[in-house]
Amino acid sequence: MMKVNLPSSSRSSDLPIVIAGGGIAGLSAALALGLKGFPVQLLEQADQIGAIGYGVQMGPNVIPMLKALGIEQAVLDASYFPPEVDLLDAYTAETLTHLPVKSAAYQARFQGHPYLAIHRVDLHEVLLKACEQLPHVHLNQSTLVVDYEQEGSHVEVKGSEGQVFKASALLAADGLRSKLRAKMHPGDAPRESGYVAHRALIPMSELPHALSARAGVSMWTGEGFHVIYYPLRQASVLNVVLVVKLPQGIQEVSDQAYAEHIELIKSQVSAPARLAMGLVDLKRRWSIADREPIRHWSDKRVTLVGDSAHATLQSFAQGACMAMEDSVVLAELLDQAQGDIEGAFKRFEQKRFLRTARVQLQSRALWEDFHCSGALAQVRTARFTERTSEDFFRCLDWLWTPIDASSQGRED
Numbered sequence: 199m200m201k202v203n204l205p206s207s208s209r210s211s212d213l214p215i216v217i218a219g220g221g222i223a224g225l226s227a228a229l230a231l232g233l234k235g236f237p238v239q240l241l242e243q244a245d246q247i248g249a250i251g252y253g254v255q256m257g258p259n260v261i262p263m264l265k266a267l268g269i270e271q272a273v274l275d276a277s278y279f280p281p282e283v284d285l286l287d288a289y290t291a292e293t294l295t296h297l298p299v300k301s302a303a304y305q306a307r308f309q310g311h312p313y314l315a316i317h318r319v320d321l322h323e324v325l326l327k328a329c330e331q332l333p334h335v336h337l338n339q340s341t342l343v344v345d346y347e348q349e350g351s352h353v354e355v356k357g358s359e360g361q362v363f364k365a366s367a368l369l370a371a372d373g374l375r376s377k378l379r380a381k382m383h384p385g386d387a388p389r390e391s392g393y394v395a396h397r398a399l400i401p402m403s404e405l406p407h408a409l410s411a412r413a414g415v416s417m418w419t420g421e422g423f424h425v426i427y428y429p430l431r432q433a434s435v436l437n438v439v440l441v442v443k444l445p446q447g448i449q450e451v452s453d454q455a456y457a458e459h460i461e462l463i464k465s466q467v468s469a470p471a472r473l474a475m476g477l478v479d480l481k482r483r484w485s486i487a488d489r490e491p492i493r494h495w496s497d498k499r500v501t502l503v504g505d506s507a508h509a510t511l512q513s514f515a516q517g518a519c520m521a522m523e524d525s526v527v528l529a530e531l532l533d534q535a536q537g538d539i540e541g542a543f544k545r546f547e548q549k550r551f552l553r554t555a556r557v558q559l560q561s562r563a564l565w566e567d568f569h570c571s572g573a574l575a576q577v578r579t580a581r582f583t584e585r586t587s588e589d590f591f592r593c594l595d596w597l598w599t600p601i602d603a604s605s606q607g608r609e610d
């Protein structure tokens with residue numbers, strides 16, 4: 199239920215921290231700050247927070263963040279735990295990468311933290327419920343933030359209907375196509391990848407055996423496309439995402455030529471990939487884009503957080519995890535800042551830049567590995583298949599080893 203009361207302060211500041219955007223970044227930041235006692239007012243443009251629901255995978259690095267947010271058990275209860283994450287050649291069905299994410303080697307390396315998949319609606323519900331427990335966290339829906347102005351010790355956050363929200367600070371959690379980032383960095387725009395995603399959630403009982411038989415995350419990759427699927431909700435549904443590079447000269451997925459392009463791919467790939475591709479609605483699409491890494495996420499009392507700061511391609515399935523890490527780190531820094539909000543925001547971008555930029559840039563390199571053809575694909579296959587699972591785990595150490603949430607406020 200939406201609450202629109204004015205926040206009451208439980209810390210010395212009598213102005214709330216306003217958050218623009220109620221996605222995973224905005225909600226987890228609201229929760230992290232609320233748990234530290236900050237008054238928070240979240241403004242979401244949509245009339246329902248978290249209405250769009252598909253699956254999201256989360257690596258072991260997210261588990262201590264869930265713990266810090268007090269939602270570890272609730273998220274685990276709503277999660278599915280795939281036994282493996284596999285990358286397969288869509289044409290030959292050869293396994294390129296096999297990550298057994300329930301194995302003893304995985305458990306030992308990543309401190310027993312599970313690899314999980316969760317329905318976004320379920321994750322949002324856990325975050326929302328936790329926020330609603332905090333009387334000084336207020337969630338406003340149907341509120342589009344269009345601008346901000348800064349005056350000395352406060353920020354005026356402006357809504358599209360002339361509302362003005364007076365805040366001690368503003369977190370811009372307004373996603374990949376952030377209006378507030380555009381204000382902070384005029385001329386800086388998302389980098390369009392030329393790929394589009396189509397998604398589907400299909401009841402397991404309606405699926406052919408070739409799809410329902412695989413319990414893990416299966417990603418079939420080929421020239422200019424991939425299709426990925428995994429079970430959710432106690433394996434009662436299959437989450438499917440098809441990602442395709444729009445061919446030259448085709449702008450719209452509604453074009454007949456696009457349907458023919460998909461049919462051509464389907465005629466070339468092995469049965470499970472073809473069956474999975476046939477499940478998505480080709481008329482509905484999401485354009486895939488990311489952002490260039492930038493060092494400056496803040497403008498005095500305003501900071502970017504989540505995708506608005508560092509949107510990435512989905513190669514590592516880590517955008518939501520990075521948003522949760524951001525939230526925990528930011529709350530810790532603000533908690534220890536003794537009112538020095540500008541200083542805390544500067545430290546935030548310094549602490550988070552390298553890790554998030556690495557996710558962005560390595561995701562681009564991996565994206566090429568996934569979608570290349572010819573000699574590049576042959577070399578990719580040789581590189582990937584000579585590595586053991588243990589080699590791949592080692593390559594993921596920097597990402598999957600959790601940051602130490604409790605030490606984030608301390609100076610390095």
Ligand SMILES: Cc1cc2nc3c(=O)[nH]c(=O)nc-3n(C[C@H](O)[C@H](O)[C@H](O)COP(=O)(O)OP(=O)(O)OC[C@H]3O[C@@H](n4cnc5c(N)ncnc54)[C@H](O)[C@@H]3O)c2cc1C
Binds near residue numbers: 222243343484506521
């Ligand atoms: C196909 C696909 C698959 C993905 N899979 C994974 C995965 O498996 N694992 C993973 O960790 N990540 C994954 N991601 C990435 C992940 O979804 C994002 O990184 C994460 O959701 C970012 O959250 P956010 O809150 O920063 O942005 P968003 O989710 O975009 O939320 C922004 C919110 O702000 C609101 N908003 C926007 N502008 C305004 C405004 N001006 N005023 C008020 N409200 C506003 C929007 O309505 C929205 O609710 C995937 C992404 C895609 C596209």
